[in-house]
Amino acid sequence: MKVRMKRKHLLYGIISFFIISIMVVVLVVPALKEYKVERMIANGDPNAGQAIIELIDSANTTSRKIRLIEDFVLSSMSRSEHAVYIGPNLTSRIDSPWIEFDSKQRENIMIYYFTHSSPNNNWRYIEALDQYASIISEEKGIDEAIAFVKQKNEELYPNGYDVYSEPWTLKLPELYLKQGDFHKAKEELVAIHEYEKRRVKEKDFKYNPSWQWMTYMLRILAKEGELDEAYDLIDHWVKDEREQRIEYFGENEMEFVEWIDHTVMEWKSIISQASVGNGNEKGVLTGLIKREDGTPMQGVYVYLHDASSQTKHIPVPETDNHAITDDKGEFVFENINTGSYQIGLGLELYHIDGYNLSYDQRQVVFVNPDQEADVTIEFTKIIDLFHPVNGEAIDKEEMNFQWEQVGGADYYHIYLGVKHDGVVMNFFYDDVKTNNVVIGKEEWKERLITSITVEDDTYYPDLDYYKKLISGDVEFSWSVSAYQDDGSHLSSSHGYRLSKETIGNLPTFSFELEKTKADELFLKGKLKGAYELYKADYAADNNNVYALAMQTMLTPHVVDGNVGSEMYGAALKELALTTKEPHTYMNVLDYLRRQEDLDGYKEWFHLYEELLTKKNQSVDMYEANRYAKILFCLGDMDEARKWFHYLDKDTLSHYYVGDVLAFELYNGIDKQNVMEIAKTYKENYGEHKDWESLLESITYDADMKHFIEVYFGQGWEQAEELLPTITSKHNKAFLRQIIE
Structure with missing residues (x-):
């Protein structure tokens, strides 16, 4: 059969081909190139900057x-002053990937x-x-940056300022401060x-x-040493802010106090930090x-924090x-x-890449x-992990964890993690003397099940988690830390x-447990x-x-359906006494606390401590704090004081300073003496609380006493x-801080 094609149909086909080709070139190819660059950025490819150019x-x-400039260049420049800040009790880092551009x-x-x-x-x-302007300041000097800002302000805002972009409005004073x-x-x-003031007055605003x-x-x-003027400025700001918030937002006095406390405390801390260098002795x-x-690290910003100040904010070079x-x-x-x-350190990612x-x-x-x-501050090389890595599926009877040997290390800690519902739960092997450890299947199986307890919102063991573990439907991660005998951390x-x-190598692996008939x-x-x-x-093998x-x-799922039952409690106790693992003892303590069995809790706490x-x-520390509260409820105030004060005053992760102060107030210690106690607890991790200023204004009364008893x-x-x-x-401000 012959097929005849008319010339016009051929012409239509050719035109369609060219149109499609143009569309591919104009739309599809650029989109694919853009997608490729996005993947390079997401994967942290060091060539991403050149690809963007x-x-x-x-x-x-x-x-x-x-x-493209807005999406890829400006967005990568929009971050905090330092890619990473490491301070006395906080560390911050940028969330966006690292993109490096040639300065020219x-x-x-x-x-x-x-x-x-x-x-x-x-x-x-x-x-x-x-x-x-910040880039000019860093690469060409502050004088050129100031000239650039002045020129642009004259061009864009000859009669005033860009009040809708505060960072740019305050850029000039920021640069002067840096200078x-x-x-x-x-x-x-x-x-x-x-x-x-003139602008908002015209609009009938305060x-x-x-x-x-x-x-x-x-x-x-x-x-400048004008501390009285600084504190007066804060007082005026608080007064005006209170009036505005009540007038425009209808907030009552209590709501205002709760909102303003953190702001004022931070400013007072900033004044304390900024006034360093104004004293007589130098x-x-x-x-x-x-x-x-021995390689020197150039360009690291080093900040000084007053060790006696509680709040260690993230500093900026313009003002700190x-x-x-x-x-x-x-x-x-x-x-x-x-x-x-x-000391706090402001770093770029190239400073700590691999360290x-x-x-x-x-x-x-x-x-x-x-x-x-x-x-002297030293950065050590990150320890390389050798095995198991990169998602390896282990099917042997033993798992051999191997890593790079660290010079001067006396022992290692191995941390193993498994992710469930977005949370990584860890267990570990400590005091490993060599740079490898062999773990048999049965030991791994026991440690995995007994070291992590996952419960749902009603305190029942989470069946989904245990099913994933046994079926092998999880990926494990691991890491290693090296220490010296004195406890100092090496790497x-x-x-x-x-x-x-x-x-x-990626520190991940999978491992499918050998299933028993019970598992099936x-x-x-x-x-x-x-x-x-x-x-x-x-019963066949104890x-x-x-x-x-x-x-x-x-037990609570199939025997009596009750996590508060005596049978479940007995099972938890048997598991603890059999495994001799601290974690299983803490499960017993948690059970006894929920049952409000205070005497039983006290008995098992002594076993846990032994x-x-x-x-x-x-x-x-969490268990020490709970035990202190149990003793409080039992009326054993002397022993409760010991456990409220249990942690080292210089311990970074001391969450419970407020509990210590509340306990002492309850026991009749004079407020001034409690403030002296507060001064000894300066290292408070997490939410920084200026306990001294909070205590200064309180009046201990019956309402506060009742609140502490309930808490x-x-x-x-x-x-x-x-x-x-x-x-x-x-x-109210003091008590709110305690429960937060």
């Missing part, structure tokens, strides 16, 4: 170039953006100005203040300075920051006392107040009059691995039958701890219900 250069329209290429891109985009109603343009010219910074802040404006001004006043602090092979390491890795603070300090900090972040450095204090396997040279029934949902078989397996653990886990003593371990005896949720009944706003 090539993508922008290949864009065939100005509007596309502008969009970045400058050309920014100039193109400013030339071809409009500032009108374009917040990205103003944000770009702010970021580019150390407090006089010009203050003049600029005052000018902004006056302009804003004006109160912003948080950032206040922060800059307070730092300047503190640096000293010098020098230091060296290097890698373990700092030094920068030179090409020898050295830094110096001259003419600083004598006293005790702690982690071995220096104790809590270490206190003492600066004495007319003397030079010295400190770890976890840290930043950002380049091809440091990426290393359990996975099929036949819980009663599985329970009976686990019970029989343990060393089968796995069977005992699974029997215990199933076990830890034999293992040369310390009581878990210690029934828990924070029941105590929280009493807060509306507390009439004193100062008492």
